[in-house]
Amino acid sequence: MAEATRNIVLHVSDVHKRFGGLHALSDIDLEVEEGKTHAIIGPNGAGKSTLLNVIVGRLAPTSGAVVFDGQVLTGRKPHQINQLGVARVFQTPEIFPDLTVLQNVMAPAFAKRDGAFRINIVRALDRETEIREEAEAILDDVGLIDRRDSHAGALSRGDKRRMELAMCLIQHPRLLLLDEPTAGMSRHDTNTTIDLLKKIKARGMTKVIIEHDMHVVFSLADKISVLSGGRIIAEGLPDDVRNSPKVQEAYLGGAHRLEAH
Structure with a gap:
């Protein structure tokens, strides 16, 4: 049974x-x-x-x-x-190195709604505050909230992996x-x-x-x-x-x- x-x-x-x-x-x-x-x-x-x-x-x-x-x-x-x-955290982190940590985590949330990482900025504005707050909460969860305004490319390998995990979590897979x-x-x-x-x-x-x-x-x-x-x-x-x-x-x-x- x-x-x-x-x-x-x-x-x-x-x-x-x-x-x-x-x-x-x-x-x-x-x-x-x-x-x-x-x-x-x-x-x-x-x-x-x-x-x-x-x-x-x-x-x-x-x-x-x-x-x-x-x-x-x-x-x-x-x-x-x-x-x-279905979301995946890669063996080698796949991030946007020239964006901030917070921007990296917010981007997949917009893409999840708009599809295939085609982000409609005008449509995105009405949810920006909501997504920002959720991204900050997830960064707090993974221990990166103090690095939210840092450029992602400057993070250590371990921190990049935690940031990529945050990028997955915001998609609610x-x-x-x-x-x-x-x-x-x-x-x-x-x-x-x-x-x-x-x-x-x-x-x-x-x-x-x-x-x-x-x-x-x-x-x-x-x-x-x-x-x-x-x-x-x-x-x-x-x-x-x-x-x-x-x-x-x-x-x-x-x-x-x-x-x-």
Whole structure:
């Protein structure tokens, strides 16, 4: 009975991706439950970022399909997928370096309404105050309110990543994809980001996280899928994955347990 009530918001169905002779993804079947945090982990070169790029439309799968909230994403352009409620924080932050931090966070809110980052300034004016106030509240949440008038290009890498997270949050996505969200951050900033992501989860947002830091993974994940060689080799609850011999072999040659430090 419990299985029937699960709401699968994202389904990656039998996805393959080839680059010439390289089979980067094979037989990927993945279900992400609404309101949950689903982590995707694996050694370098396992296919994690390729999978996220397929989900958001940056790469077309060789075969298979991606379905979000009952709608097929395969064949849609990235901005169309974003308009459906899917937002992504990239491994390398994608920002407007010549704008201020506040302007960076406000811009996606206008684009979300006007579509494909075509911002109608005249129409935008009637909501500017509302959007500014929301952007400032989100910057406060991510710890950047004191930098709101700074040029984004002058931020540290860790602060750029937090700003990009704010740029996603102001869009009110139904699904948030995070590719190495704490890369380049100190342990203090990493823990602050973990606390923020827990707060976001409490509001009901579904998240898919790719992360190398096991401290982050085991602090946040409800479910973990492990990629190795472009295939899912293990999947389950964090404790099950932590103790899986297959996972230990993929990461460490079976010599050690996978631990959060």
